[in-house]
Amino acid sequence: MQFTRASEYGVFGLLNLARRGPGATAMVEEVGRQEAIPPDFLAKIFRALARAGLVRSVRGAGGGFTLQRPPERITLLEVVEAVDGPIHLQPCFDPSAGCAFEAGCALCEPFAEARRLLRETLARHTLAELARRQSPRAARLTAAHAAR
Amino acid sequence: MQFTRASEYGVFGLLNLARRGPGATAMVEEVGRQEAIPPDFLAKIFRALARAGLVRSVRGAGGGFTLQRPPERITLLEVVEAVDGPIHLQPCFDPSAGCAFEAGCALCEPFAEARRLLRETLARHTLAELARRQSPRAARLTAAHAAR
DNA sequence: TTCAAACCCGACCGATTCGGTCCGGTTTGC
């Protein structure tokens, strides 16, 4: 039960963009260096964020990525779902899989509730709020500490 | 972001036990048949539940599995964590992985909050409560319906 | 005392996902 590295990197990448102020454009290479994320991997992640409409890409020399919306209107939920795909909690919650029961089973209600709560919680946090308490990742990345 | 089939099967298996009344013992083969779960796979899952202390195993002829506690004192959270391992949400929340930051990053607080809420939600549901609204799985298992 | 029933442990299996990497193509500014 974990989110992926990719979605974590996605958040850090967008926070980096957000810190540059409104309308700023940055190359994936530079963001990757500052956030200590493999640039080729971050590029793949940013393409997913672009497809989801969270970020706008500018091609060609002098290009890069820009936040499509002000950071106070991009939520943590949107970012992780754009990268990892929708949060289902149960395999059968994926419409492409489908439920195998005639009538609802005991699991349906509690997990649907848990899913709703989880998504609401992540939706409450915006990039603007997260950016306020966060410096670039590479600067903080030194040795392991035993938090949580 | 999903729980595994294994934990789902674990819940169904325990519900089957719970429905048999206090102290009842059942063989994994029979439970597997009734719940439409591959018996060898269910056996593996029940061993994990036994190691977690949720279920007691009786070996030898006439043996089987019994609920270790009354179903109103076994929570959904306990079952899924016994089978799938602890819910971490972030890879770095796993103590065996460890956090790579000197100080907390922006992600720590929101995901810790989400994790707490998710676990509390699952902990609110007991086997007794789930069993009350649920017949054996195989009986209900017919064709796909498009419920969430 | 022997036999079969039942759980126990761990190896193995094919398919999928994860975390990346790479390469050839396209768009753009200079």
Place this chain on the structure above:
DNA sequence: GCAAACCGGACCGAATCGGTCGGGTTTGAA
């Protein structure tokens, strides 16, 4: 027209998922 930058997708090794299997141990009963 050239270099900078994104784009799409193929590919990669490692890990996880969803099972399966075989052999070992414990036990009750004939």
